[in-house]
Amino acid sequence: MHSFLLFGELAAIAIVFAGIPLFYLWRRPGFSVFQKLNWVLVFMTFDLIVFGAFTRLTDSGLGCPDWPGCYGTSNPWHAMGEIRLAEANMPTGPVTVMKAWIEMIHRYLAMMVGALILIQVGLAWSKVKSLGKTPLFASLGLLILVCIQGAFGAWTVTLKLQPIIVTIHLMLALVLLSFLTAYAQKSWEGHTSSIPQQPARPLSAKLLVIAFFVLAMQVFLGAWVSTNYAVLACPDFPTCMGRVWPETAWQEGFSLWRELGMNAQGEYISPVALQTIHWAHRVFAIVASLVLGLLGVHALRVAHAGLPGLSGTAKLLLALLVLQLITGISNVIFQWPLAAALLHTAGSAAIVFCLVRLSQWASWSTPFKMGKAV
Numbered sequence: 325m326h327s328f329l330l331f332g333e334l335a336a337i338a339i340v341f342a343g344i345p346l347f348y349l350w351r352r353p354g355f356s357v358f359q360k361l362n363w364v365l366v367f368m369t370f371d372l373i374v375f376g377a378f379t380r381l382t383d384s385g386l387g388c389p390d391w392p393g394c395y396g397t398s399n400p401w402h403a404m405g406e407i408r409l410a411e412a413n414m415p416t417g418p419v420t421v422m423k424a425w426i427e428m429i430h431r432y433l434a435m436m437v438g439a440l441i442l443i444q445v446g447l448a449w450s451k452v453k454s455l456g457k458t459p460l461f462a463s464l465g466l467l468i469l470v471c472i473q474g475a476f477g478a479w480t481v482t483l484k485l486q487p488i489i490v491t492i493h494l495m496l497a498l499v500l501l502s503f504l505t506a507y508a509q510k511s512w513e514g515h516t517s518s519i520p521q522q523p524a525r526p527l528s529a530k531l532l533v534i535a536f537f538v539l540a541m542q543v544f545l546g547a548w549v550s551t552n553y554a555v556l557a558c559p560d561f562p563t564c565m566g567r568v569w570p571e572t573a574w575q576e577g578f579s580l581w582r583e584l585g586m587n588a589q590g591e592y593i594s595p596v597a598l599q600t601i602h603w604a605h606r607v608f609a610i611v612a613s614l615v616l617g618l619l620g621v622h623a624l625r626v627a628h629a630g631l632p633g634l635s636g637t638a639k640l641l642l643a644l645l646v647l648q649l650i651t652g653i654s655n656v657i658f659q660w661p662l663a664a665a666l667l668h669t670a671g672s673a674a675i676v677f678c679l680v681r682l683s684q685w686a687s688w689s690t691p692f693k694m695g696k697a698v
Contacts, residue, residue: 333398337432339439358447362508365440369501370673372433376497377669379430380490380550381662387423391481392431400424434477438470451512459512466507469500487551488580494547495540498676505680525687526626527634532686535619536679542612543672545605552584555665557598561656564603572600609652616645616675622692623682634685641678647671 345364379385388394388403395403400421410419445467448460476493483489549555558564565571577600579588587593623638648671654664 330393330396330398335435337398337435345440356513358444358451359508359513361440361444361447362504365437365444366501366504366508366677368433368437368440369497369504370670370677372430372437373494373497373501373673374666374670375430375433376494377550377666378662379426381665382423382426383418384423384426384430385480385485385490386418387420387425387427388431389419389481391478394424394428400428431477434474438467438474441467441470455512459507459510462507466500466503469496469503473497473500485551485584487548487582487584490551491544491547494551495544498543498673501673502676502680505677506683509681509684525685526628526631526690527623527682527686528690528692529683529686529688531619531622531692532679532682535615538612538615539672539675539679542605542608543676545601545608546668546672548578549601549605550665550669552593552598552601554598554601555655555660557595557602558606558656559659561653564599564606570599570603571596572603573597574600577601577604606652609649613645613649616641619679619682620645623685631685634682637678637681641675641682644671644675644678648675 345361345368379387388400390396393403394400395406397403400407403424404421407419407421407424410417411421441463445460445463448455448463452460473493473496476489476496479486479489480493558570560566563570573594573596576587576594577597582588582593583590585593587597620638620642623634623641627635627638648668651664651668651671654661655668658664
């Protein structure tokens, strides 16, 4: 009975959170509610990724050490006695009043995204006659993906922030963002879509796929740095511990299944392993910057007067690359400031968004040339 009430309260909270953007959509004229809902989902998922980073960076991931509620309740107000007792025993520990609220707000936002996707499924089902079954099946796929993401969110708590689980949780969030963006920019409703069909596709899909792969590798390495708290393992820049190529321990650093702060043998992870994790992300950043920069320049050069969206997206991609370099270096030089760390995560998500947006101008038949489009 208690579990039933808990899930009922959490469902009510999700409905309230989801109702805010839905009320906005209902009142706004213009494009269809279905298309606007799709873009609201993109926006809210981006926000969820950034707030998830805030939760991790403030060490709030275990602010409520059970799941899905907080000490068996739907909100920290009802669990204030347990939270204050835990905080009194360990004032700087994982459970404090502030951390509990941060963690639960993160969960509320996640539930809101899930609730909105459920509504998206319902709208797609109601439009089967006019739009066909493809948007419905695609929306059901998004629903399955968000459920898997929720499972990893639960394991993040129950497995006590195990690095590989937290890393996959972040990676899946970016996958969800990319799929939601692709869904939103699809012209499901023809002329009523907020994204017009692109008659010209001057961008090389082959280069775009390479950029996606390189970005995925770099995001994984960055998440592995963050979830292992290895940002300050190399406290200097551009060298690491005063060396151009520091001492490394690749097997220990990249043993994936292990507890936070431990190696595969159950011992405390060594500083050398942590600096290896950090160094791998820093070195591969050179590769990622070159490939993504090449894609951005290529997109700018093949854009022409009839494709202002391509030029704008390419400029945004190049600006985000500069932001990533600045915030990445700032994390080291200024000892991991919260603002720079949040911007670094937000920049990664925004680059994912840009690559998906670029896909509408890409074609497998278009060869990769650095010259301008004819």
